[in-house]
Amino acid sequence: MKILLVKLSSLGDVVHALPVVHDIHAALPGARIDWVVEKSFAPLLVRCKGLHRVIPCEIRRWRKSFWTAATRNEWRTFKSELQREAYDAVIDLQGLTKSALVARLATLAPGGKRYALANQTEGSGYEAPTRWVADVAIAMQPHIHAVQRSRELAARALGYNLQTQPDFGLKVAVAQQGRVQAAPEKIANSTSKGRVVLVHGTSRADKEWPLDHWITLGRRLVAAGYPVALAHGNAHELTTSQAIAQALTKTAADTVLVLPLLPLDALTEALAQCAGVIGVDSGVSHIAVALNLPHVQIYNFGTAWRTGPVMGGHGARQVGVFARPAPTVETVWQAWLACWAVSSPASAGEVT
Known part of the structure; x- marks a missing residue:
């Protein structure tokens, strides 16, 4: 099963979503997981155990210079890289217009679906396009920790139950x-x-x-x-x-x-x-x-x-x-x- 996670920024939000990778592998051994993220945070994801491919983007920078030839070329390169694989599931963990755009551009395999949040949770950002783009919008309880929100969204999208405490899966030489x-x-x-x-x-x-x-x-x-x-x-x-x-x-x-x-x-x-x-x-x-x-x-x-x-x-x-x-x-x-x-x-x- 090929799965694409979309969580672009910020650094803390990306860290909060890391346990999703371990959860998926525990429930679906053999899954291949890719992740789209802002380029500045890609080095952290490279250290995340279980990721097949990290796809960097620079949407923060591109939207400030969208009219330039350089930005258009970079966008085409990113889009080509994003659409290189066809996914059985695309999960928008962010819930913003920019993440919805990335989810929409990703290629689905036959029978594949896009999943996203159906509502805003307390203290989080949320924009309606994420719900419009999704094939399945999943409602979350409003009062929920940021780590648990991502974990529950992925679990409900892919049909498994959470069994353990979060495992962030960072590969470092820690004693x-x-x-x-x-x-x-x-x-x-x-x-x-x-x-x-x-x-x-x-x-x-x-x-x-x-x-x-x-x-x-x-x-x-x-x-x-x-x-x-x-x-x-x-x-x-x-x-x-x-x-x-x-x-x-x-x-x-x-x-x-x-x-x-x-x-x-x-x-x-x-x-x-x-x-x-x-x-x-x-x-x-x-x-x-x-x-x-x-x-x-x-x-x-x-x-x-x-x-x-x-x-x-x-x-x-x-x-x-x-x-x-x-x-x-x-x-x-x-x-x-x-x-x-x-x-x-x-x-x-x-x-x-």
Whole structure:
């Protein structure tokens, strides 16, 4: 059976849909699964076990220059690649006009069908064309986690029942319980605890955590024996990383590392080599969830139930913390200690 998944963007949304690949293979051994995604996120999907083909597109860029010859040529190339295979099922996991267009352009095998969402769920984007294009539009309960929504849509489209907790299926060299065994020298650390990556960058300014909070948290981590690494994805985020590092290196220069600007696949590999992640609601934080790292996700909005760690909660390895206008450093710190204790019981007595 040949199946095409359509989930173009954004990074966090793509991560949330990853378990669908494992679910399909568990229910339908031998299925061949392709996935259409924005080119910038394709390196992550290349690391997803069970994908036959990743088909990159650049719809975000193309719609800004649709009148140019270069864009028209690129669109024709993408369309040719998309229509190279005929699919028994095309599943639009996104529910937007752009994903509906891709689903419509894909070629169906005889008897094949297009599936999509029939309605909007709480906090998600939704546009009517996805329903018009589909042969089968599937109604979802309005209050549903983003990961579960994709899983249930695919399961109901293909006629199987979900049996397990989500498996994100990322292929990386990650040691047991997030510990470093043979890590890159700049990420690996000789301490028993390993580096904690701080992910302060997000696409929305109103999701950011205050700079002084990051500095205070970093000092607590360093004092407790957790070296810190700072991630960034653009020049603005680099400036923030450097500001945090400058504040921390006044007393602990050897324990603070500003990561270089890394492509998505290399960043995923770097995260996998670290002891855990503390970050805001962002695509990179969601990768940490997919890697099953000890993780605290910081929310200024009450949306952790929808996009936060799936198994998050008291006593969990991963947890989302929420407060307005922002969670306190103490709240985040205590959440980190709890996540670390669950992940590494032998080390729990070492923290204070």
